[in-house]
Amino acid sequence: MSKRVSFQHSRRPSLSRVRGAVVAAGLGTSMVLGAGAAFAAATAGSPGAASLISDSLAESVAQQAAVQGKAAKTAEAAKAADAAKKAAAKEAAAKKAAGWQTPVGRYVLSASFGNDGSRWAHKHSGQDFAVPIGTKVEAVHGGTVVKAGPNGGGDGPAYGNAVVIKHANGTYSQYAHLSRIDVRIGETVKTGEKIALSGNTGNSSGPHLHFEIRHTANYGSAVNPVSFLHKEGVSV
Incomplete structure (x- = not known):
């Protein structure tokens, strides 16, 4: 009985630290579940569990940063394309105002x-x-x-x-x-x-x-x- 109690108490601080790290990293519920899965995969009592969880969190944060960076670049490219389109339309309107055209459209x-x-x-x-x-x-x-x-x-x-x-x-x-x-x-x-x-x-x-x-x-x-x-x- 004493060994079982001792083992149960030894797990709580580690799990608590993992959850605290996840919250501190600003991740959502899905990330918390991911951390829990990584913790379970490391098996109870495994000396490499904390290291595995830390690596998993770092990789997830890096992936999220990459996605956000790609989204920012896409938005910036769309904004630039829209500005170029408006500039082209303005130039075309200016050329039409200064130029010549046919007196009727379809004929x-x-x-x-x-x-x-x-x-x-x-x-x-x-x-x-x-x-x-x-x-x-x-x-x-x-x-x-x-x-x-x-x-x-x-x-x-x-x-x-x-x-x-x-x-x-x-x-x-x-x-x-x-x-x-x-x-x-x-x-x-x-x-x-x-x-x-x-x-x-x-x-x-x-x-x-x-x-x-x-x-x-x-x-x-x-x-x-x-x-x-x-x-x-x-x-x-």
């Missing part, structure tokens, strides 16, 4: 610049974008509206409702056969800003947008608009 190219035939008194002075009536028409570049109204905005009834915008480099863009005009003369517009809705007004064989690039605000000074936009980096 089919129809009559091209320089075409001739019975539909025109002279060769075709612009590029036609076949789109349904009511398609949003946008300014291809920032500028000031110098013409807006029926009768081609002053260029003649063949254009129907039309808008002409003057750009900073002395170039003008014209938009014709519109069903509705949403800007007025003297108004400043930005690249991509809605200026009208496409239509079928004037001398038109079907719903489309007639688009021109000119050297002046008036008819007769047009250049090939597709070639011009290509030089500005716009795919048409």
